Amino acid sequence: MDNAKTDANAAKRAAGEAAAALVESGMRLGLGTGSTTAYAIEALGRRVREEGLDIAGVPTSFAAERLARQHGVPLLSLDDLGLDTIAPEAHALDLAMDGADEVSPSFDLTKGRGAAQVREKVVAALAARFVVLIDPSKDVDRLGSRMPIPVEVLPMAEPAVSRSLRGLGAEPTLRMGQSKDGPVVTDQGLWVLDAHFADGIADPEPLATAIDGLPGVLGHGLFIGMTSDVLVGLPDGSVEHR
Numbered sequence: 001m002d003n004a005k006t007d008a009n010a011a012k013r014a015a016g017e018a019a020a021a022l023v024e025s026g027m028r029l030g031l032g033t034g035s036t037t038a039y040a041i042e043a044l045g046r047r048v049r050e051e052g053l054d055i056a057g058v059p060t061s062f063a064a065e066r067l068a069r070q071h072g073v074p075l076l077s078l079d080d081l082g083l084d085t086i087a088p089e090a091h092a093l094d095l096a097m098d099g100a101d102e103v104s105p106s107f108d109l110t111k112g113r114g115a116a117q118v119r120e121k122v123v124a125a126l127a128a129r130f131v132v133l134i135d136p137s138k139d140v141d142r143l144g145s146r147m148p149i150p151v152e153v154l155p156m157a158e159p160a161v162s163r164s165l166r167g168l169g170a171e172p173t174l175r176m177g178q179s180k181d182g183p184v185v186t187d188q189g190l191w192v193l194d195a196h197f198a199d200g201i202a203d204p205e206p207l208a209t210a211i212d213g214l215p216g217v218l219g220h221g222l223f224i225g226m227t228s229d230v231l232v233g234l235p236d237g238s239v240e241h242r
């Protein structure tokens with residue numbers, strides 16, 4: 001492995017382990033998707049085995065669910081949370097943890113390189129505390145400057161949504177699978193358009209609202225005003241808690 005990759009992995013592990021250390025017995029968690037959160041799930045599994053930590057987590061993707069099972073982290077579904085007995089303004093989860101592709105100075109995010117952005121947003125929105133785990137490469141001044149914004153669409157609506165995204169200043173591309181012989185299919189059976197903004201996004205909030213309003217869009221990877229904490233892992237194993 002080259003040095004940059006080794007550094008990034010050490011930083012991701014540090015952020016993941018710091019997130020797992022925030023967890024207390026009795027907590028209900030949101031379990032994010034991606035290589036950084038994978039370290040947190042692994043560390044949570046260790047704490048369950050070694051300390052008898054009593055937790056359960058809602059996974060944000062099939063991948064997170066498999067990983068949690070593999071590491072012995074007990075799972076919950078949204079049905080298990082008994083949301084009909086919890087006031088709409090109360091939080092059903094104590095803490096959700098997840099990675100991000102970009103983090104702005106105001107803690108707004110771009111997510112969805114793993115195409116799990118919709119479930120990730122559903123779970124994060126249920127949590128009292130949404131803790132985002134990154135390595136330093138994810139810091140940006142402007143969202144959209146390093147990564148496109150993933151937009152999950154109904155396949156039949158793709159041409160219409162693409163045209164509307166162009167109207168919003170983006171250049172959309174359909175995300176293809178690794179073998180390039182077909183589009184990436186999400187856990188919901190839908191497709192992902194990556195909306196590229198040449199100069200980044202000056203004002204993400206109205207853009208997020210506009211994309212949410214397009215017919216045929218299930219959701220997108222802009223997370224505005226949801227993050228409570230950012231844990232930045234560094235290659236030397238230390239963590240900056242913002």
Ligand code: 5RP
Binds near residue numbers: 114
């Ligand atoms: C998946 C995500 C991930 O959390 C995001 O892509 C960060 O992944 P990683 O921790 O592997 O860099 O949003 O949909």
